[in-house]
Amino acid sequence: MPRATGAGAATPRVVLFHGEERFLVEQKARELVDAGAKDLVSDFGLEPIEGASLQAARLRDSILQAPFIDPYRAIWVKGVPAARAESLAPALAEVPPTTKVVITVIGRLTSANKLVKAVAAAGGRTDESQRLKGRALNDWTANRAEEIGLTRQIGAQVSRVTHPDLGVVESELQKLAAYKASGSKLTQEAVNDLLAGAREDEIFRLTDNLLPHPSAQAWSVARNLVRSGIQPTSVAYRMARHLALVLEVRAKQERGESLSAIQGEMAEHSFVVQKAFESARTADPDQLEASLNAIRDYEFEVKSGQVDAELGLEVLLTKL
Structure with a gap:
């Protein structure tokens, strides 16, 4: 201190x-x-x-x-x-x-x-601490990459493909640094595979098209995510996180809390909370609960070997 x-x-x-x-x-x-x-x-x-x-x-x-x-x-x-x-x-x-x-x-x-x-x-x-944007964010990422033994070029790539939140950026940089420290060669292909943020935009498009029911775009994005190598259960997990966020925001709305107050209370990025706030206005809490239960059932059925993960994800989307 x-x-x-x-x-x-x-x-x-x-x-x-x-x-x-x-x-x-x-x-x-x-x-x-x-x-x-x-x-x-x-x-x-x-x-x-x-x-x-x-x-x-x-x-x-x-x-x-x-x-x-x-x-x-x-x-x-x-x-x-x-x-x-x-x-x-x-x-x-x-x-x-x-x-x-x-x-x-x-x-x-x-x-x-x-x-x-x-x-x-x-x-x-x-x-x-104001939110870093544009050049300030790029400079911070490049400098941080150098601090932990990576190159500024890798830092620039992380800036391009990762959600503009320093917590996420730091997590991606640490992941790359740990991979390098393990003795593995940090090739361009390895960097592409390790950067989960490279598909963050697709994840966001998926969750943005879930309510009130999954749209045709949600189905298309979910299939593309699975084909790109993301596990179907990971896709389901991201959907569950989004629905749980909307449900939590809906409860805060019903207590009369404003958007700015909710953004101040929650750890998620303010833009993500804003999108959840907009969805929550017309969302049915009972439907959200039912969707979360359906996702939990799907995860259990996959883990217990009752259903194929990829086919089960398609069936799950019909239940939401």
């Missing part, structure tokens, strides 16, 4: 990370926590807290607790939904000199947000 960042300059006792680029938000927080943890002498000095359902009173108790044998206590609050961020503001009313606090928020906060104001009032710092 907070360490000196320059001559006479110390990191504030409270640091808030937020923004649309969740990967960078978490990365910056982790780097700050890891750097500060070097000053701690026991396992009791650092307290990670999940922020999904965290209450202000619980956070306040942790902040006010005195250190045991460490020079200070470090509180790391992870993944606070943007819609719930303001509720934690009262916890920062008093931050002792012996407590350091790092908070990460899923989503972007405005300067008018009560938590942002509370951080400022406590003498803290707020850091926003």
